[in-house]
Amino acid sequence: MAEQRSGREDPHPAEARGEGPTLNDVARVARVSRQTVSNVLNAPDKVRTETTRRVQQAIQQLGYRPHRLARNLKTRSSRMIGYEIARSRPGVINPVLDRFVHALVEAARDDGYHVLLFTPDEAGQIAAYDELVGTRTVDGFVLSEVNYADPRAIALQARGVPFVTFGRPDVPVAHTWIDVDGGAGVEAAVHHLAAQGHQRIAFIGWPEGSATGDRRAEGFGRALAELGLDHDAALDVRVEDGADDGAHALIHLLHGAEPPTAVVCVSDTIAVGVLRAATTRGLAVGSELAVAGFDDTPVAPLLTPQLTSVRQPLEAVAQRIVNHLTDILAGGAGKPDGELLAPQLIVRASTHPY
Amino acid sequence: MAEQRSGREDPHPAEARGEGPTLNDVARVARVSRQTVSNVLNAPDKVRTETTRRVQQAIQQLGYRPHRLARNLKTRSSRMIGYEIARSRPGVINPVLDRFVHALVEAARDDGYHVLLFTPDEAGQIAAYDELVGTRTVDGFVLSEVNYADPRAIALQARGVPFVTFGRPDVPVAHTWIDVDGGAGVEAAVHHLAAQGHQRIAFIGWPEGSATGDRRAEGFGRALAELGLDHDAALDVRVEDGADDGAHALIHLLHGAEPPTAVVCVSDTIAVGVLRAATTRGLAVGSELAVAGFDDTPVAPLLTPQLTSVRQPLEAVAQRIVNHLTDILAGGAGKPDGELLAPQLIVRASTHPY
DNA sequence: ATGAAAGCGCTAACAC
């Protein structure tokens, strides 16, 4: 027998649909209206304690969970953060993925967001970002490995899409960023080596043009100046990011008129090559030649000797990035802002003379 | 002046809302109904060419993109695949994250899905899966590193949630899985070593109880049997997954009555330790002691000497997993099914006598 | 404090 009109009763109770229970089901069981249930969930102080209790119980009993899509459609937000996962390059130890992404996911979760991974297709990198924004699949982005004039940052900026970068722009602050002071990391390594008595300290960096690499290189120059050491151009070399490149660089350095007794590398990958070349040449790493790397990748403690390396506080970076981004998404924007975090030198046997 | 009533005209054109254009806007511009626009997008053959053209042009002109949330709410699917990202353990090289996750994202994208990353909170691992399913945030899951009687697989199975695993269950097929034949990988390594003339070949595996580890160990026994070699219990040891553990294991092996001339390791992490211990003892790896690892992690080619290792076809695994999962999600289920892929031995200097 | 009504943007039935 049909109801006396009036749609009071939900014509499609959950059980009948083979789906989970809805707000309606909860409301019916708790004998309140839908909105009251919604209020219990989203504005608890608007509801009387007794009512709240009854609703909570109904929720419990039915195993109700709000339908995220429905909520998001109404709210006009996906509560999703996009992160582009880079293709892994063979022969290069990805310094970021493992720790950083996990930290990102954890931080996002604590702020009520999820992380959506994506990777560009033939349509191109920017198109991938546009697609995600256009379909409102994500609310904002986290960019890592940003470089000077990063095309992604420029595009997102132009479109007014919220994002925070891991890495800072060169222009005066235009968007919010978090970065690790790579220069300070190299500085710390050089000071550490000088404290061990080293006078001829070399730096093997990346070719000019990468923001990250250039700033680390600057730290090298700064440290030498602070220590009153000569900045010998012959001891400041640039190679691609590969172990073989590092090995060749070391051999080249050793062939110089006044070879270095210590080497700071811009990456662990390069340091691996340096270690190998040194060992091959019969140099005792640690005592005869000190070597430091950068990023403290998982292999650093596994090498022989264990590699001294500059560790980035990736967990803190991820945490701050998510905090800033969720702030922006919550509308509590404030001006774009930057934050520079300090890295930490992890000293191991490769820079110990004993 | 107000419209003559009748809601024919959308009272909220896109420009007025500061949001992107909607189906309505496109329909208005193309002078067709909403439904026709929807058909152009979802059932092109239902629409006349001429109409299609006009609609396409309107879409173009407005820069329209379907609102994913709205579509998903209607279709009752999120087109999202959940993947639990494991916390990175220090000192262990994660063999999976980098290549596998990227491949997963790429494969999912090609099938019209996105990958959502998550990690459990205090509520517990299974609770995290339940939450995602309950809120209908994801349509299904990919599980990696599954073990015997994996609690996640059991829980999802019980709830009827679609999922595919990387790794196979021990019980007769209950769900769809893809796996790499680890035993065959170890077998290949042993055969390769035997071909080099080695007779005393050792295996350093993980403690019993891990599906992956046990199967790799079985491959060792199988290979010895095939080669007619003795399965000397003293040459078949089990340690935790760490470089130090590998180093200790090798030292222990070398102290035996009849030490091995070759060692196959269940992981690259262990192999790193073996390499280190061998070098420390003055053993020439390659000629005096051959060493093989497993997983061909990014460090394998960076070690000295370069490490022979068994490489898993992670890209193919991801591809197959996503294909199966999207099939299931599309309703074209079929019976649960398994697929075993062959790994490939990458031979490098650590097992070469010259 | 609670309830009724409206509608987010889309697709699925069903008419025409």
Added chain:
DNA sequence: GTGTTAGCGCTTTCAT
């Protein structure tokens, strides 16, 4: 082929 009519499950005015 195309348009009309209903919602998907939720939140948000606005009454009460």
